[in-house]
Amino acid sequence: MEQNYANQVQVMQEQLAALAKAYLNKIYGWMAVSMLVTAGVAMYAMNSDAVLTWSANNQIILLIATLGSILIMAFCRNMLTSGALGVIFIAFSGLEGLALGPLLSLYTTQSLGLTFACTAGMFGAMALYGAVTKRNLSGMGRTLMMLLFGLIIAGIANIFFGNSTADLIISAVGVVVFALFTAYDTQRLLAEGAYLTDSVDRSKGAILGAVQLYLDFLNLFLYLLRFLGAARD
Numbered sequence: 203m204e205q206n207y208a209n210q211v212q213v214m215q216e217q218l219a220a221l222a223k224a225y226l227n228k229i230y231g232w233m234a235v236s237m238l239v240t241a242g243v244a245m246y247a248m249n250s251d252a253v254l255t256w257s258a259n260n261q262i263i264l265l266i267a268t269l270g271s272i273l274i275m276a277f278c279r280n281m282l283t284s285g286a287l288g289v290i291f292i293a294f295s296g297l298e299g300l301a302l303g304p305l306l307s308l309y310t311t312q313s314l315g316l317t318f319a320c321t322a323g324m325f326g327a328m329a330l331y332g333a334v335t336k337r338n339l340s341g342m343g344r345t346l347m348m349l350l351f352g353l354i355i356a357g358i359a360n361i362f363f364g365n366s367t368a369d370l371i372i373s374a375v376g377v378v379v380f381a382l383f384t385a386y387d388t389q390r391l392l393a394e395g396a397y398l399t400d401s402v403d404r405s406k407g408a409i410l411g412a413v414q415l416y417l418d419f420l421n422l423f424l425y426l427l428r429f430l431g432a433a434r435d
Contacts, residue, residue, distance in 0.1 A: 232412035237416065243300050321419065353372060376421065
């Protein structure tokens, strides 16, 4: 009888693990599409003087649009269909690419490629750690959010002071924070995927999960770019 119970527990654990893996794969699918959209739009902006000029002159509009997209996805998920969420996410990804065009145009193609490769490697390593570690990372959430708010405040303050040493320190902390966010979010999303059984909830959750990992990757890339980016002549 004990053996039967142990077998049932093992089967249930395997089923939950399969659900979690399928959920995470769907999240990465959405994330891959969004990254391609962002990269494609950013490259288009970098190679079009008219688009690049418009983007550089309308960064505030693009900031409001991207933040608005995130807020709509976060707070209106119950009112939106999974299809609508997907459309908003792809539109958000395109807006991010448009906003990034002027910044990325300042760096050489080689340094952008190197930064992307380093970001992908670090992101992959931390995501793998979050997926396989037996350590419960849920306690990191509050600390990471406090560090994130601190980063935002310090970044805004340094805009006015323009201290290069402070900028390097902020960037280093940013790399650490978003690397840890990657592991934390991956573990949390795996746990979420194991217990989300409704197909609609899983579809919406996968899109929102992709948004979170997309932002982790993007911020990690931008902070690493401050160390690895080489300015164009």
